[in-house]
Amino acid sequence: MFIIGRGLQIKSKGGPIAQAPTIALSNGNKMPVLGFGVFQMSDEEAEESVVTALKTGYRSIDTPASYNNEEAVGRGIKQSGVPRTKYL
Numbered sequence: 080m081f082i083i084g085r086g087l088q089i090k091s092k093g094g095p096i097a098q099a100p101t102i103a104l105s106n107g108n109k110m111p112v113l114g115f116g117v118f119q120m121s122d123e124e125a126e127e128s129v130v131t132a133l134k135t136g137y138r139s140i141d142t143p144a145s146y147n148n149e150e151a152v153g154r155g156i157k158q159s160g161v162p163r164t165k166y167l
Contacts, residue, residue, distance in 0.1 A: 114139035129155025
């Protein structure tokens with residue numbers, strides 16, 4: 080296992096490959112301080128990269144409507160197999 084910065088862990092075998100520290104939101108939920116962005120990605124790139132990002136441990140996807148690739152991100156989320164309760 081490698082430790083990068085404060086709290087980010089990358090594991091080579093078993094479990095998530097990356098875990099980022101979280102911050103508490105006003106509603107009591109926790110949000111990872113490290114998120115995955117899909118800015119200026121084609122639909123194909125966004126879909127494939129979201130699958131990979133979620134499978135490797137990312138739990139926050141930055142995808143505002145202005146990126147125009149929300150549907151591709153949704154397909155990637157579905158394909159990843161990561162339960163909805165596990166990401167923000």
